[in-house]
Amino acid sequence: MSDRKEQIIEACLAVMAREGVAGTTHRRVAAEAGVPLGSTTYHFASLNDLLHCAFDRFARRSGARLETALLRATDRSSAVEAITDVILAGAQDRDGELVLTQELYTIAARRPEFRDITTAWMHRSRTALERHFPPDLACTVDALIEGLTLHGALESTDSSTPSRARTKNALLHVISAQPCEGTGKNG
Amino acid sequence: MSDRKEQIIEACLAVMAREGVAGTTHRRVAAEAGVPLGSTTYHFASLNDLLHCAFDRFARRSGARLETALLRATDRSSAVEAITDVILAGAQDRDGELVLTQELYTIAARRPEFRDITTAWMHRSRTALERHFPPDLACTVDALIEGLTLHGALESTDSSTPSRARTKNALLHVISAQPCEGTGKNG
Amino acid sequence: MSDRKEQIIEACLAVMAREGVAGTTHRRVAAEAGVPLGSTTYHFASLNDLLHCAFDRFARRSGARLETALLRATDRSSAVEAITDVILAGAQDRDGELVLTQELYTIAARRPEFRDITTAWMHRSRTALERHFPPDLACTVDALIEGLTLHGALESTDSSTPSRARTKNALLHVISAQPCEGTGKNG
Amino acid sequence: MSDRKEQIIEACLAVMAREGVAGTTHRRVAAEAGVPLGSTTYHFASLNDLLHCAFDRFARRSGARLETALLRATDRSSAVEAITDVILAGAQDRDGELVLTQELYTIAARRPEFRDITTAWMHRSRTALERHFPPDLACTVDALIEGLTLHGALESTDSSTPSRARTKNALLHVISAQPCEGTGKNG
């Protein structure tokens, strides 16, 4: 991919984070990237195209964080630690990540052509989780990560950040439900 | 509230579900409601105002489903059953509900003036859950409901609807982790 | 005239000064006056009507300042002093007076139905000046007052107010052109 | 400047003269210029921008008349003649010039960003007058021109045009006050 294209995609992500998908226009992206207006329509067939490229990059980048963390983890205990880190980081909306995630889900929920991005993201997350957990539990943990991140972010009005202890506890609760291993047979 | 206002709010919800927040304009709402364009700007100070009113109504209505279901439940077993119903209904996106929820989260993530709606919704959900579970567990269950609903909806690209059994199992797994005595009869 | 009407007219002047004629609307006047919107359309046949009433009051009030000052003056010397005061006060645009005067001239230049206001104003000014000067000189002085006030106001960017000495000098120059009294025969 | 821009500016002046600044809209300017509506918003960042450009051109053009006349004048006598011409022409409001001047003063009185236009205009006028008169007298004459033009225009409701003789006399009165030697031959 040409440098120009790269530049435009990154600029598009910045604009999406700042102004939202609805506020992302050729003009604003061009201005952000410091390229001529025509450049944005030349390199991408349509604005939709550009959005798709940008969201794809975003999903890969965001997903990689969990994947990397889980790859480094050596056992369940360190995996839980890593997941907790990822949840807390996500809930703080660093660089508008939460906003972008929500925008992606919204556009995916509405427009099927964006569904491939979320599907792939979920798939990669679960595969990574399956290094440490059986498939069904991986799904549950994945859902819990999603919910805790979102609720954590929506809760944290000002300085109140979701507690690390409670987050980790919730995870442990789900993961270490050993007495109930009978439910695991469904996975 | 006047009938006109009611009518416009309902039309706004319909348009939001069909076209998304970004596609919700005075014109479309007016057309949907069958009222003159000027009427929509007369009754609401701004489009933002209208969106806020509409989302507020949506959140109350959506939240009420879980609340009602949990009020009717008499024990943990029936509560789990009720929650499973709510998750599965939500994942099927009846009446564009999932889409609207996503749009609400997106706008709340970006604009603090919509945060009150999501905060109140979360609060009501947890209070309802606390009828059956201790506070911390209620939070975890709430997050899990969120994640399972969302992932369920994003997964169900084609006809594959998330399995009732797996959903219920995930819930049971979380809920009955500690005492676990109920696992047998609920599983 | 009813109190309500009075109240609305004064509010209209305040709005005109603040927002300009183009920015003067029923809504803003009603808000400024603290009366219901319908009141402004009830007491005045149209917005034009209200503007005419307001400008009429403004012209009378503004003109009265020069008239009063000239009535008090006992001789040419004190008359010059009085006129200088009026010019300097006008150039400072106290209470948006300059702005309103300009708006009045503009609307009068364009719409004949406002011409009666400016005509009467000019007539009263000249009559007042004729207490101290012959008719032709009165006209010249009147024109000079107009020009000096306007240029003074447009010049005074920040703190630089037009000099009292120069203003008075210009007046004296015109008025005391005794050696040229031959030109006076044209008056 | 592109032809399109020129065309739009001229159309804007025509509309301003005909409908006033308050009646000058993108639509009317576009119609007057015979260009698409979008063209007017493309070439000028805002309507304000367009108005500024148009007024700037108007002021230069209007001011040039006095400057040219005074450049051609060889002595005070011919200068007075030239100024009289300019005043009488202005008072007749050829091509809505008086109206435009008033509108310019109104907008300059209210909005500082238009003040540069009037300031420059006044400066050029005075510089031109200083070819024939000392600085202070130039200012006085400048103010007198302003006042005579305006009052002349406001007076001439019907067919009565301000008399050439009286106008010239007023000028002479001011100009020849001190030395007065020229009075005889100029009067």
Place this chain on the structure above:
DNA sequence: AATGAATGAGTATTCATTCAT
């Protein structure tokens, strides 16, 4: 290959005025 001029459709919003109460 790259770009900026151009434009038609559409946006939120404002408002004078009407009219039922």
Place this chain on the structure above:
DNA sequence: TATGAATGAATACTCATTCAT
């Protein structure tokens, strides 16, 4: 007599996209 709900027309402005260069 007085008022606020209602509305059709209009406003400034934005933008995705096209196209000639």
